[in-house]
Amino acid sequence: MPIPEDVTGDEIDKDVRQELQSLPKTLAEDVAKNLVMVARLIDDDPEGAYGYSRVALRLASRVAAVREAAGFAAYANQKYAEALAEFRAARRMTGGVDLWPLMADCERGLGRPEKALDMAGAPEVQKLDKAGQVEMRLVAAGARRDMGQLDAAIVTLQSPELASNAVQPWTARLRYAYADALLAAGRRGEAREWFAKAVEADRDASTDASDRLAELDGVEFMDALDEERDASEGERGDQG
Structure with a gap:
């Protein structure tokens, strides 16, 4: 190439x-x-x-x-x-163990969430740095959701890292995952609160938390092309 x-x-x-x-x-x-x-x-x-x-x-x-x-x-x-x-x-x-969370997420991708959860409880997780442990928590919560265990997914994400006001590289994604799990469980008010917290931490727009928040608040975004198309159709209608 x-x-x-x-x-x-x-x-x-x-x-x-x-x-x-x-x-x-x-x-x-x-x-x-x-x-x-x-x-x-x-x-x-x-x-x-x-x-x-x-x-x-x-x-x-x-x-x-x-x-x-x-x-x-x-x-x-x-x-x-x-x-x-x-x-x-x-x-x-x-x-090394740095790739352990990614390996577990691959197990999820292959339709084996139970295997991902087994990996989340393995000794290797204790050897991960803080970022790796947070990543493993995200994977484990995703595996719980794969299995339809929404409440367990929410509990999995509850952690000192989630509760902390300090913004770390993983903060936006962790708050976003928590908000998304809450919303999936029908806890809309709490989900809105956490999407807002995710927006606060998402300095480089690595998630679509702002869009999700706007959606919960009833704000609709029209694509610019759609607006132009609607306008042109309106003009043709006037001419007719």
Whole structure:
């Protein structure tokens, strides 16, 4: 796959660059460029990111960072079985637990919420940092909802992190998940309160909490194209 001229491979994380030093120089550069493209495209063009991840995987399948990138790209494309296999491979290579919540979410994606819940209670969770533990809580709550256990999902999300007024990188998503679970359980007033709290914490608009809040408040958004179409139809009606 073509690599844009502005991509040098030097953009990758220092730790990943160090991993690639085990490869011949030219090969390491090629792998690095493909990994840069995965990172660049994964949010807006997950299919493109997946393509570059497959190239990197073909070039250096024994590098943990490559397996991890391939896992993220597969996950972004909802290829959960493939993502799980890559995450497991990366974990075997590094011995780390950082990917544990993502692996559990892959189990959800594969229709195995019970397995995800088993993973949420595993010793590995205690080894996660705070962000990882919050992520695991979100996955566990999602698994409860998959199983129709709405009240259990709500209780799962109730935590010191949720109650804290401090805004952390995970705060908006945690509050959003809680609000969404409350709404699913028919607790509309509480859901509105927590969607509002999610908006307060969502400084980079990583969720659609503001839209959900407006929806609860009865505010309707019309697409600009719809407005133009309605206006033009009105003009034709007047002419008729």
